[in-house]
Amino acid sequence: MNFPKEKIAAWEALKKRYPDTRAALIPVLHQVQEEAGWLSREALEWVAEFFHVPAVEVLETASFYWMLRLKPEGKYRIALCRNISCHLRGKDEVLRAVRDVTGLTPDPHGPVTSEDGLFSLRLVECMGACSSAPMMDINGEYKENLDYEKTRAILEEILEKEGRK
Amino acid sequence: MSGKRPIYLLSRVDKPDSNKIETYLADGGYERARKVITSMEPAAVIEEVKASGLRGRGGAGFPTGLKWSFMPKEPAPGKPHFLAVNADESEPGTCKDRVLMERDPHLLLEGILISSFAIRASRAFIFIRGEYTFAARVLEEAIAEAEKKGFLGRKVFGTDYSLEVMVHRGAGAYICGEETGLMESLEGKRGHPRPKPPFPAGYGLWGYPTTVNNVETICNVPFIMEKGSDWFRSMGTEKSPGNVLFSVSGCVERPRVLERPLGTRVSELIEDCGGVWKGRKLKAFVPGGSSTGFLPAGMADLALDHDSVQKAGTMLGCGSLIVLDDHSSIVTAARILAEFYEDESCGQCSQCREGSGWVVKILRRIEEGRGRTGDLELLESLCEGAMGKTICPFPIAWGTPVLTALKNFRDEFEEAIRSGGAAAERETLEGAR
Ligand SMILES: Cc1cc2nc3c(=O)[nH]c(=O)nc-3n(C[C@H](O)[C@H](O)[C@H](O)COP(=O)(O)O)c2cc1C
Ligand code: SF4
Ligand code: FES
Numbered sequence: 001m002n003f004p005k006e007k008i009a010a011w012e013a014l015k016k017r018y019p020d021t022r023a024a025l026i027p028v029l030h031q032v033q034e035e036a037g038w039l040s041r042e043a044l045e046w047v048a049e050f051f052h053v054p055a056v057e058v059l060e061t062a063s064f065y066w067m068l069r070l071k072p073e074g075k076y077r078i079a080l081c082r083n084i085s086c087h088l089r090g091k092d093e094v095l096r097a098v099r100d101v102t103g104l105t106p107d108p109h110g111p112v113t114s115e116d117g118l119f120s121l122r123l124v125e126c127m128g129a130c131s132s133a134p135m136m137d138i139n140g141e142y143k144e145n146l147d148y149e150k151t152r153a154i155l156e157e158i159l160e161k162e163g164r165k
Numbered sequence: 166m167s168g169k170r171p172i173y174l175l176s177r178v179d180k181p182d183s184n185k186i187e188t189y190l191a192d193g194g195y196e197r198a199r200k201v202i203t204s205m206e207p208a209a210v211i212e213e214v215k216a217s218g219l220r221g222r223g224g225a226g227f228p229t230g231l232k233w234s235f236m237p238k239e240p241a242p243g244k245p246h247f248l249a250v251n252a253d254e255s256e257p258g259t260c261k262d263r264v265l266m267e268r269d270p271h272l273l274l275e276g277i278l279i280s281s282f283a284i285r286a287s288r289a290f291i292f293i294r295g296e297y298t299f300a301a302r303v304l305e306e307a308i309a310e311a312e313k314k315g316f317l318g319r320k321v322f323g324t325d326y327s328l329e330v331m332v333h334r335g336a337g338a339y340i341c342g343e344e345t346g347l348m349e350s351l352e353g354k355r356g357h358p359r360p361k362p363p364f365p366a367g368y369g370l371w372g373y374p375t376t377v378n379n380v381e382t383i384c385n386v387p388f389i390m391e392k393g394s395d396w397f398r399s400m401g402t403e404k405s406p407g408n409v410l411f412s413v414s415g416c417v418e419r420p421r422v423l424e425r426p427l428g429t430r431v432s433e434l435i436e437d438c439g440g441v442w443k444g445r446k447l448k449a450f451v452p453g454g455s456s457t458g459f460l461p462a463g464m465a466d467l468a469l470d471h472d473s474v475q476k477a478g479t480m481l482g483c484g485s486l487i488v489l490d491d492h493s494s495i496v497t498a499a500r501i502l503a504e505f506y507e508d509e510s511c512g513q514c515s516q517c518r519e520g521s522g523w524v525v526k527i528l529r530r531i532e533e534g535r536g537r538t539g540d541l542e543l544l545e546s547l548c549e550g551a552m553g554k555t556i557c558p559f560p561i562a563w564g565t566p567v568l569t570a571l572k573n574f575r576d577e578f579e580e581a582i583r584s585g586g587a588a589a590e591r592e593t594l595e596g597a598r
Contacts, residue, residue, distance in 0.1 A: 017331065019245075019288075019371050025353035026336050030295070064355040064511075065336030067295045082595070083257045084455060084501050085414035085487055095595070106596045123595065125339065125505050126257035126455075127296050130414035130485070131421050140298045 001046040003035055011050070025051055025061060029068055038069040066124065074113045074120035076158055079137040080106070082123040085130035090147060094134050097151035101159070118162060119155075171400065173388050174381070174408060175424045178268035184303050186310040189271035195314075197387040198278040199322050208238075210283040214386065217394035218406040223251050223342075223379030224454070224483050226405070226471045229386075235366035236284045236374050246286040247375045249351065249365075250277060250383060252293040252300075253335060253342035257455035257505060258485035261410035261422045262380035266293070266300040269384075270307035274317065274330065276383035279390055281328050284376050288329050292347050295336040304332050339509035343557050344377040346511065357511050358557035379483075381410055401427035405470035409484045415450075416490035418442045427481075428470040434486055435465070445490040449574065453482025455502050456562030458569030459495060479565060495574040496581045499566055500528040506563035516551035517560050523547050524567055536582030541571055 011028050015021040029039065029047060036043050039062055048055040062068040080094060099105055104112050104121040111122035129135040132144035136151070143154055159165040177183045177192060189195070201210055215230030240246050250273070254262045265273060277289045293301050308330050311317045319327045333351055340346045341356035348370050350356040369375020385407060389397050398406045405427035411434055414420045418439025425434065431450055441447050447462040452469060457479045460467065467477055474481040489498060507521040524547055527540050548564030571578060 019373070020352065022353035023333075023351060026350070027334060030334060030336065061354055065295070065338050067337035082501070083505055084451075084498055085258055085420075087498075087501055088415040088487070088489065088493060089420075108596055124337075125508065126255065126259075128254045128260045128263050128294065130258050130260045130487075131412055132260075133414055133420065137296065142299070 001032075001036065001042050003032070003046075007031065007035065015051075022051060022053070025053075025058070026065070026068075029058075029062055033069060038072045040072075066122075069111075071111070072113075073111050074117050075162075076119050077111070077139055078102075078104075078119060078121045079124040079127070080121065081125070081127050081129070081133070081135050083126040083130075085126070086134040089133040091134040093148040094136060094146045094151045097148045098136075098155065101152055101155040116164075118158075118164065170425065172408070172424050174265070174272075174384055174410060175422075177272065178264060183268050184270050184307065186271055186307065186314065189269075194271055195275055195278075195311075195316050197391045198275045198282075198316065201279050201390055202282050202322050202324055202326055207283045207285055210279065210390065213394055214283070214389055217389045217397040218404070219382065219385055219389060219397065220405060220471060221379055222381035222385075222409060222483060223377075224256065224456075224480075226481060229378065229382055232366070232378070233280075233284050233376060235364070236376060237366075240285055240287070240374070245288065245373055246284055247370050247373055248277065248281045248284060248286040248289040249344070249347060249370060249375055249377045250289060250291040251342060251344065251347060251377055251379045252291050252297070253339075253347060254297070254380070255294055255339040255342045256483055256485060257502065258412060258414055258451060258487045259454050259483045260412045260414070261484070263297060263300055264410070264422050265380055265384050266297070267303050270304050271311065272384050272387065273304070273380060274307055274311050276386040277330055278316065278321065278328060279386050280376075280378060280383050282326060286376070287327060288331070290351060290370070291330065291332045292341070292351055293332060293334055294341075295334045298334075301332050301334050308332065338511075339505075340511045340557075340559065343559070345557070347377065348375065355511070357513050358559075360556050402468075402470045402472070404472050405481075409469075411469070412483075412485040413438045413488070414485070415488040416442050416445065416493065417488050428468045428473070430465070431467050431469060431486060432465040434469070435488060438488075441488065441490050443490070445492060447488065448491040448493060449489040449495060449498075451485070451487035451489075451566075452477075453480055454485035455487070455505065456480075456565055457482040458565040459489070459498070459573060460569065461573045479569065494532075495570050495577050496528070496532050499570040500525070500532050502566045503528050503563065506559070510559060510563075514551075514555040517555045517563075520547045520551040520560065521563050524563065528567075531578060531581050534581065534584055536578075538582075540582065541575065541578055545571060 015024040044058050045055050048058045102119040106123045111120045113120040134146050135144045182188045211233045219229045220226040338356050341350040345359035346356040365375045401407045411423045449459045471481050503525045507525045510521045512518045551560035552564045
């Protein structure tokens with residue numbers, strides 16, 4: 001793996017900010033993922049070396065957290081809240097709109113990605129936006145107070161931006 | 166009438182640039198921390214917070230001053246004290262800490278300063294759920310602003326007291342909100358809760374004395390130090406003083422986060438959110454976040470303070486009111502929560518791991534009209550068989566919604582066993598399990 005020098009220096013500094021370097025593991029995994037797009041085997045091995053811990057330990061930790069992606073996903077990652085407040089306020093309509101635009105139906109066991117690699121979809125648990133439900137998150141940005149039309153418009157704007165429409 | 170209610174926690178959030186240090190200073194910000202740190206003894210701060218009766222806003226309602234008093238009086242050589250700020254906010258229905266962090270980050274930082282000083286902590290870690298990327302950014306900017314002014318970092322306000330505050334982002338796992346799961350996660354591991362004892366005040370982060378407090382709890386502290394414990398006790402009830410943030414969600418016209426005194430009635434909160442939506446009727450409500458279970462419409466005059474909700478058989482939790490109208494299915498709602506808890510069980514204890522899975526299986530078959538006689542009794546025994554028998558209280562969180570749903574809406578489950586529900590629709594949309 002090849003990461004920019006200044007990034008590596010920042011990660012080294014982060015390790016030193018904690019009483020124990022291991023505490024920087026998840027923050028560094030977040031950033032490695034941002035650089036590399038996802039956490040491949042090579043990326044995990046690189047991180048293991050960086051922290052002087054066995055690679056299986058890095059994998060063991062990373063696999064506990066849904067935000068750490070052990071498989072490649074689409075360019076636009078849709079995380080759609082399936083929990084109670086969003087359900088009560090129409091998450092099914094949001095799901096319908098996502099399906100109608102992207103063709104994706106979620107798999108309860110993990111993310112699904114469209115064939116062209118543009119979109120991924122996964123159902124997630126409560127994201128702390130219950131008073132502005134239903135909601136989804138695209139690449140770390142909350143989209144709240146959704147309905148069918150609003151969801152469609154957001155996704156179609158992406159299609160347009162990507163020249164798919 | 167809402168204009169007359171004293172509001173303090175949310176008093177700044179709607180102002181322009183409320184997240185900036187200039188606006189915070191213009192509103193008198195950091196004066197309370199300055200006064201405390203330059204002129205008071207830590208023990209006196211703890212006494213004042215004890216006298217206020219402030220109880221934790223993270224779910225358990227534990228008295229904050231008492232929790233602080235469990236910390237060693239002085240840090241032993243080589244044994245620094247830490248404050249871990251619980252900003253994991255993952256209990257379904259809860260979205261109030263986010264408002265404070267995004268729109269009044271300096272209030273939280275001032276609260277952290279005073280709280281850390283009281284427990285003689287030299288470091289404070291804000292453990293924020295990974296999904297809150299925006300709030301994390303706002304907090305980091307606020308920390309940088311405060312450090313520049315000399316309010317955080319070395320020699321705070323020119324005194325001998327130093328405090329380093331850091332934002333630590335989680336990566337998405339509900340159980341990291343449980344205080345020992347939080348510490349494991351912060352140390353860079355899976356968020357597996359630790360057996361207690363030892364308690365965090367004796368053996369916390371990296372084995373050092375640690376106090377874990379919720380964001381909203383800490384945001385109360387500057388006001389208590391400014392206006393005194395008597396003022397604080399003038400709001401709320403005798404045993405649950407102060408205002409609290411209620412996250413109201415679900416079937417109301419205008420869902421929102423409201424600041425109200427503890428002891429406010431469910432019906433009043435619903436009214437303040439424009440009533441049940443679409444002119445429908447109230448069927449059920451969840452009083453304090455998903456783990457507090459389903460209560461029937463007939464209990465809508467329930468006062469939301471710790472004691473009243475406990476008398477009603479559950480807990481105030483984190484003050485998250487979820488409203489269900491008469492078109493919603495309790496069976497489906499219970500299944501949704503059960504799936505959530507199954508997903509989020511950390512898997513260490515067999516009763517929790519297996520029990521939560523069985524609960525989902527049974528609720529699904531009931532919802533689909535494939536329920537069997539004896540299923541409801543089986544559900545009850547699975548919940549009771551796990552509650553209170555594991556490393557952490559998680560099975561109480563998944564057992565309570567099931568048990569309260571069965572107790573208060575048993576007919577609906579019996580009817581579903583006979584005739585089935587809307588399951589086919591679900592599978593085309595959400596995918597088959
Ligand atoms: C399963 C579980 C999840 C929890 N999640 C949270 C949470 O997201 N945020 C929070 O502040 N407290 C949460 N708590 C409560 C914490 O363990 C702890 O009691 C709290 O942070 C203490 O702060 P307080 O005394 O200020 O309320 C959770 C507890 C359990 C058992
Ligand atoms: S009770 Fe459940 S969540 Fe808690 S430690 Fe055991 S398995 Fe993990
Ligand atoms: S239930 Fe969807 S954000 Fe809380």
